Amino acid sequence: MLNSKIPDGRLSQKWEEYKGHVQLVNPANKRKLEIIVIGTGLAGASAAASLGEMGYQVKAFCFQDSPRRAHSIAAQGGINAAKNYQNDGDSVFRLFYDTVKGGDYRAREANVHRLAEVSASIIDQCVAQGVPFAREYGGLLSNRSFGGTQVQRTFYAAGQTGQQLLIGAYQALERQVALGSVTMYSRHEMLDIVKIDGKARGIIARNLITGKLERYFGHAVLLCSGGYGNVFYLSTNAMGSNVTAIWKAHKLGAYFGNPCFTQIHPTCIPVSGDHQSKLTLMSESLRNDGRIWVPKKQNDTRRPNEIPEDERDYYLERRYPAFGNLVPRDVASRAAKERCDAGFGVGTSRQAVYLDYAAAIERYGKIECNKLGIDNVSAENIMHHGKEVVKEKYGNLFDMYEKITGENPYDIPMRIYPAVHYTMGGLWVDYDLMTTVPGLYALGEANFSDHGANRLGASALMQGLADGYFVIPYTLGSFLANEIRTAAIPTDHPAFIEAEKLVNDRIHQLKNINGNQSVESLHKKLGKIMWDKCGMERNAEGLKQAINEIQQLKKEFWSDVRIPGDIEEFNPELDKANRVADFIELGELMCIDALQRNESCGGHFREEMQTPEGEALRDDANFQYVAAWEFKGEHEWQVHKEELIFEVAKPTQRSYK
């Protein structure tokens, strides 16, 4: 039976009450308690730094060469916080409400409210650390609107907000390393959890330089290892982003919540060929000014500038007049796919739509000429000034587009297409962020709790830092207060030896297959199955096929993969093989989850469940729950349901018309 341990009391009082009564660990005891943190992105670095400051002995692990490289660094747009600095009516309640509604009523109210409550403290903490957020001329912080909300609550640092926040957390982490409270293990990958008497008590990690396995003890283990979008092979995730840490936890008893909830981001640079290794996001902020269109004629091969205005279909403005180009991500992505599938796509692949800045350049150009007092301006002059304005706002994104495609987006509309970006699903956690394995926690994108079936823009950074800076430092106490009598367990304990042996056997098994296919080529096959059948649109028939195909692929992988090099050396191909083996198993579970959820909600769109206009049709009577999957054995899972109760944010049909 799942116990989400949501505190009693009114929604707005729960966290205050909890903090007032949660057990504390006295400073002398903190020094004796060891905590393992996996991953050093926003959630991991902020948790490791904060826990180190509190006096715990922390061991932090990342597979990259430095904790500063975690993929949080690539987040572009911004971070939400209910500061109401713009005096536009924002509040903790509104941020909470927008997040629950944006998640299509599949998130847990109490967790989301807590997230909104601590959001303001995150901005304070980051500024104190020296994060250089954008500012106004008066010296105060600047905000922008984002992701279709009606208030300006997004704090940002140009198009590099994730980088600046991560460097803030990284520096706090390195300070603790210097002080000796955190020990950092870079180029180490967690390959299993060690459970003793039912509790998570340590990990087996592979030193990626020497290839040797190492054992580490902890009174508690925190998984902050991010999302699993790379199960699709092509995604906006970093090449190394993987599911391994949370998958090992899942196989040891941690339930997996809503694995099928995937966010497909509408504005990414399209695939250019079979060589494609990853996809690049173009910030959602581009939709503030750009107009999205396709030709009205099918298979139109004219260049975009040759297509006259009345032969263009601004399909988002047509279908959703109220929100236009600013509809939420799930809606915008599906609309693009619909047009391309119907034969209106553009570019050589026909799998792209235009994001056009011509109108914005003209509009800004006119305003600028007015400002400068230029009369009788030529169209050329207007364009020139307009381009300057656009350059200041979006220059780095336009440059990136040009480097990748070789086309100048100031003159030719950008081609964009949706791509896998974020996974709302993750390990099931209770209010304390603890998984179903005692002592094992999941923070940030690695857990399922805050974004329901669709995440709003600028909320991922908020959640990662909320969990690490302001939630886990409190909630961990309720577990550790009862562990003060547990002495550090030596790593020659049989449980460690056994776990290491299993990892070692698996690595040798993989290496000894010596088949004919590279890890990369098998990963591509998995990605294709997932994208075609468990991607933007899913149906029962396709999902059943996918499950079958993935089971076949698993056999193929374990009989035909070829890994060059040796085990005990620096071997990126072996690292990848370990990860892809887990992705294959996860893919099957995602399809099973998508199949059982016979409704459409947020990013999960079941073709059978749509309104006559083609919008997502939720089924609250039957599916207002979190599907938490328990691993039972190969190809076998059991679902446990956590009913979601909405006391404050009453579910309504989302409409952006």
Added chain:
Amino acid sequence: MEHYSMNLTLQIWRQKNSLDKGDFETYEIKDISSEMSFLEMIDVLNEKLINEGKDAIAFDHDCREGICGACSMHINGRPHGPWHATTVCQLHMRAFKNGETIVVEPWRSKAFPVIKDLVVDRSSFDRIIQAGGYISVNTGNAVDANAIPINKDNADDSFAAASCIGCGACVAACKNSSAMLFLAAKVSHLALLPQGKPERKARALNMVAQMDKEGFGSCTFTGACEAVCPKEISITNISRLNKEYFGAGLSIDKQ
């Protein structure tokens, strides 16, 4: 944009581990699309090597969006290759012509020992940050974010310095293997903000001391670092670091 495909000769540094002497190996590669990124071209080569039963070329890379700072290749004698203000992962094959020979090496610096092939150990950068590249504020200590207004120009300059991705191209380009641009970017980022003022003296002194200890060379201000920096970190930051350093060195109170 017209696409084309090309055949190339690659000379790539291969070194089994830190103890191995290492050498260049030559590879012929065909039908490379001008639309590929440089790293995707290496992916194609690796796929070929694996199919031939050989070991793949090891190289650091992760985000492939030019922001994580992992990728680090010396291409035809220039860190990150021929394009200005571009990391290797954003460099595309349009930059090359059919029939060209491309030479690829790891970063070369005593403070960045080679781990394997094109992968080097840059943990010295982390240790430089540990020496003072932070503001000592524990979680929960902060005042309201708008309590301290910060002049927009200073905030913008601080941000420009903070956009350093820690890739190490500055060191690789420098004839002295100096890490001054990396260090100056961090010192500037923090010294330009009021929050960073209380620790500025100790920060400048300790970080420079750590840089020396790691085996990086001295700065002779030739500007090679600025020329290759993918984030266009300005060399004026080095001037600011020098000012901070001398100021701190001359004062009695090091706090």
